[in-house]
Amino acid sequence: MPEIVAFNAIAAGIEPEAEKDPVALSGPWGRKPRRALSPRNIIIYGTLIVVALYYLLPLYVMVMTSLKGMPEIRLGNIFAPPLEITFEPWAKAWSSACTGLNCDGLSRGFWNSVRITVPSTIVSIAIASVNGYALANWRFKGADLFFTILIVGAFIPYQVMIYPIVIVLRELGVYGSLTGLIIVHTIFGMPILTLLFRNYFAGLPEELFKAARVDGAGFWTIYFRIMLPMSMPIFVVAMILQVTGIWNDFLFGVVFTRPEYYPMTVQLNNIVNSVQGVKEYNVNMAATILTGAVPLIVYFVSGRLFVRGIAAGAVKG
Amino acid sequence: MENVSVSVKDLSLSFGAVTVLDTLNLDIKDGEFLVLLGSSGCGKSTLLNCIAGLLDVSEGQIFIKNKNVTWEEPKDRGIGMVFQSYALYPQMSVEKNLSFGLKVAKVEKAEIDKRVSRAAEILQIQPLLKRKPAELSGGQRQRVAIGRALVRDVDVFLFDEPLSNLDAKLRSELRVEIKRLHQSLKNTMIYVTHDQIEALTLADRIAVMKSGVIQQLADPMTIYNAPENLFVAGFIGSPSMNFFRGELQLRDERAFVHANGVDFDVSAYPSRGPFRDGQKVVLGVRPEHVRVDEALSRQLSHQAVVDIEEPMGADNLLWLKLAGQSMSVRIAGQRRYKPGTAVTLSFDMAVASIFDAVSENRL
CATH class of the missing domain: 2.40.50.140 (Nucleic acid-binding proteins)
Incomplete structure (x- = not known):
């Protein structure tokens, strides 16, 4: 009576010594095995490696060159690592490289850029988020028209607007100052940021907004207490867009400010393009890396948040 | 009209050329449980939003407790509302969700605590007070949402398809709870649903709506046994007549x-x-x-x-x-x-x- 034996064994909590079914045990079982080196994997990883190299190689050359002295650079082996590492080009780029008349390096441009980027980013995000919130939740008369005008504004080439803006800034008495440039950056960030925030807020459940209104919350209470705490991802996205965009700006910096207020990008250009004496490739490379460091750090620090914010916007908006 | 709680007079609402509600009249008695029943797009939720003050009406008047509230803000109408998607504030704990409206209204701290604990007791959500909405199940969330209406100490409760996001078992449980709540609180309740079982089980009176017009307004048994027209007859009952x-x-x-x-x-x-x-x-x-x-x-x-x-x-x-x-x-x-x-x-x-x-x- 094998069944009874097996049954008793189960009842006692013991694995029954079952007669093994040869068919059930020989066929495919469990997780399907995957080969590491399938043609598919080779293509995927091959492409990824090639693309990564394509982007990393220039950075590699720049870092290596910036760490070499001029005699070593003249040997011409741009891919070779430095024989003698020197940080002098970095120091020079930061504090004593010459741009036109003054020779105090990129440091002044760096602080100018900070003084431009920080207020522009904060003010533009503050205004655009309220704009987006009003457009998404408080449908006022002419809201669609307003929004359309704002978006159309984003498609007008900057070049068309430069001269009129120069006149406007001059009339306001802020032409050539940092304030003027901050105003310009704030205004030019408005269309894309408003669109970003409007779509994000429109994607939040409408009933949440209704519930807050029934609870008696007004325009600002709903904005600060309900909407803002829910919107951190999109604020991070907006911050990254603005910081990198304004930091990398060259055109507005050169047009709307005087030399003593030039942002870092303009100064970098002046250092690299100065024609007196020998071309110091190592200093140029160091200066370029220094200028690019801020957006790079912003991406590294907040890259994950950025992706999450974009994804959240894509799903909900 | 002493015992009329909510009264809708000649209410019309149109979005551009589309008329959603057409000269609608409705009187709801004090303490009555009225269900607005209809398929999607019939205007039932729109009517509720108009009563709540979340939508501006095109024509007509709305009275709550004999006070003309047609132009009043939602918070001044003496209503509490429960939404289909719960609409809990995700970054606030349950307790903060319940007290938010009272804080906005600058109610005293002691009074807030009293009302929150009373609501939590009625709905049996005391153990959940410190949790965030994301940590709650669907049924618990909807209970909190009902609690948020409860603490406001209002005359009229508005429910906008509150059970539609729940699974069948929870839905029938919470349905009984809402009915029990109505029996103990005796508030006026206006309840929007497309589910005829909810309508028949909960309502004192049902208003069956179609294309912005009330087809029949009667108690559930009359609606079921003596439908006024072909639409009501076909809409109520499963399987259909x-x-x-x-x-x-x-x-x-x-x-x-x-x-x-x-x-x-x-x-x-x-x-x-x-x-x-x-x-x-x-x-x-x-x-x-x-x-x-x-x-x-x-x-x-x-x-x-x-x-x-x-x-x-x-x-x-x-x-x-x-x-x-x-x-x-x-x-x-x-x-x-x-x-x-x-x-x-x-x-x-x-x-x-x-x-x-x-x-x-x-x-």
């Missing part, structure tokens, strides 16, 4: 509905006015008002063959062919019929409905 299109014929002092070669004797039907010979009508009979193999009388009997059997446990649903169309009959669960069995059907015409085929109104 059986309809036979035909012609009224008066012979030998009896009345018949002649449909597709079959004569239905409707002499027992309690009609509102005299029948007109030759009138085009629709005869409606609910599945449970047909007897199988137990003839009421010879005149009322018809032969049919079982097409499909759907056993549902308590009931057994038979689908048959009669007068060239499919019809359903509900019988007791233990009575089983194999497909292909010939049966005798008899119709209980005293509880049937007859509608004019043109106007679609009850005769």
Whole structure:
């Protein structure tokens, strides 16, 4: 009576010594095995490696060159690592490289850029988020028209607007100052940021907004207490867009400010393009890396948040 | 009008050229549980939003507690509202969710605590007070949402499909709880749903809506047993009422509905006015008002063959062919019929409905 034996064994909590079914045990079982080196994997990883190299190689050359002295650079082996590492080009780029008349390096441009980027980013995000919130939740008369005008504004080439803006800034008495440039950056960030925030807020459940209104919350209470705490991802996205965009700006910096207020990008250009004496490739490379460091750090620090914010916007908006 | 709680007068709402509500009138008594029932797009949620003040009306007036609130903000109307998607503030704990409205209204701290703990006790959510909405199940979230309306200490509760996001089991549990809540609080409640079971079980009165117009406003039993028109008759009841299109014929002092070669004797039907010979009508009979193999009388009997059997446990649903169309009959669960069995059907015409085929109104 094998069944009874097996049954008793189960009842006692013991694995029954079952007669093994040869068919059930020989066929495919469990997780399907995957080969590491399938043609598919080779293509995927091959492409990824090639693309990564394509982007990393220039950075590699720049870092290596910036760490070499001029005699070593003249040997011409741009891919070779430095024989003698020197940080002098970095120091020079930061504090004593010459741009036109003054020779105090990129440091002044760096602080100018900070003084431009920080207020522009904060003010533009503050205004655009309220704009987006009003457009998404408080449908006022002419809201669609307003929004359309704002978006159309984003498609007008900057070049068309430069001269009129120069006149406007001059009339306001802020032409050539940092304030003027901050105003310009704030205004030019408005269309894309408003669109970003409007779509994000429109994607939040409408009933949440209704519930807050029934609870008696007004325009600002709903904005600060309900909407803002829910919107951190999109604020991070907006911050990254603005910081990198304004930091990398060259055109507005050169047009709307005087030399003593030039942002870092303009100064970098002046250092690299100065024609007196020998071309110091190592200093140029160091200066370029220094200028690019801020957006790079912003991406590294907040890259994950950025992706999450974009994804959240894509799903909900 | 002493005991009217909410009164809607000649209310119209249009978005551009689209009229969503058309000169709608509705009086809701104090402490009444009124259900607005209709399929999606019928304007029931729009009407609720108008009462809440979340939508501006195009024409007409809204009174709550005899006060004209047509132009008032939602918070000043003395209403609390519960939404389908719960609409809890995700970054706040349950306690903060409950107290948010009171804090905005600058109610004293002690009073807030008192009301929050009372609401938590009524809804049995005390253990959840410190949690965030994301850590709650659907049923718990909806309970918190009801609590948020509760702490506001309002006269009128508005429910916008509150159970539609829950699974079937939770839905029936919470349905009972809402009914219990209404019995103990005795507030006026206006409840929007597309679920007829919710409407029939909860309501004191149901307003069946279609295209922005109330089709019938009556207590659940009247709605179910004496639908005012063809739409209400077809909308309420699952499976739906059986309809036979035909012609009224008066012979030998009896009345018949002649449909597709079959004569239905409707002499027992309690009609509102005299029948007109030759009138085009629709005869409606609910599945449970047909007897199988137990003839009421010879005149009322018809032969049919079982097409499909759907056993549902308590009931057994038979689908048959009669007068060239499919019809359903509900019988007791233990009575089983194999497909292909010939049966005798008899119709209980005293509880049937007859509608004019043109106007679609009850005769």
